[in-house]
Amino acid sequence: MIRVVLADDEAMIRxxxxxxxxxxxxxxxxxEAGDGREAVELVRAHRPDIAMLDIRMPRLDGLSAAAELRAAVPDVAIIMLTTFDEDEYVARALADGAAGFLLKAADPRELIIGVRAVADGAAYLSPRIAQKIIARLGGGQLSRADAARKQVELLSPRERQVVALVGRGMSNQEIAGELFLSEGTVKSHVSAILLRLGLNNRVQAAILAYEAGYV
Structure with missing residues (x-):
């Protein structure tokens, strides 16, 4: 069972x-929580698999709540659910350790897909947001690509295989099947990759893999 704490200040949305x-x-x-502070308290109390947070909430906004949760309960995955797809929100959400970013105006099936993907250890971005990120990477692509390749070269050959599959959006289970490894071994590789490259989450690793030409 995938356990979720849901936070949004609009009751109808919840x-x-x-x-x-x-x-x-x-x-x-x-x-369920109606504000960010309550969301943090409920997540600390229930220790769910996923905290789904609206960005704009009273008392404590979703981005600040995500930062607190990353420090207090790092095992809980965070999905941002919002009406807004501005670059500033996306960048802050990823920096604060969010593993998913979903738009309220998206197809309802995306909620299910996103929750399942994040619960399985993968990252999930609403397709509209993913397209914006990829388009933004087009500017200054050569210099960004060179820098990304140098970062990835710090990894072992096996870790480079893993980060490439993370870049394709594969979960730990799927990577394990692809590389004939145990899921625990894959999880260890992913943790080592994030630590060595100074990344906060799989979304950042996936973006790096794209920039380095591994996807």
């Missing part, structure tokens, strides 16, 4: 998201 997630029998919303 009802809608809960209803969509309830269509998957393997996803359970264990608690």
């Amino acid at each position: 009802v809608g998201v809960r209803s969509i997630l309830a269509t998957d029998p393997e996803i359970e919303v264990v608690a």
Whole structure:
């Protein structure tokens, strides 16, 4: 069972998201919060698999809540759910350790796909956001690509294989099957990659793999 704490200051949004997630029998919303401070408290109390946070909330905004949760309960994966796809929000969310970024206006099926992907250890960006990131990488691509390649060259051959598959959006389980490794070994490789390259999450690793030409 994938356990979720849902935080949004609009009750109707919470009802809608809960209803969509309830269509998957393997996803359970264990608690709801109407503001960021309450969300942090509920996540600390329930220790869910995923905290799904709206960006704009009273008392404590979702981005600040994500930063607090990353420090306090790093095992809880964070998905940002928002109306906005401005670059500033996306950049801050990724820097604060978010593993997913979903738009409220997206196809409801994306909620299920995103939650399942993040729970499985993968990163998930709404396709509209992913397209913006890729388009932005087009500017100054040569210098960014050179820098990214130099970073990736710090990794072992096996770690480079793993980061390439992370860049393709594969989960730990899928990477394990592809490389004939145990899932625990893959998880260790991913942790080592993030630590060695100074990255906060799989989304940043996926972007780096793209910039370095591994995707």
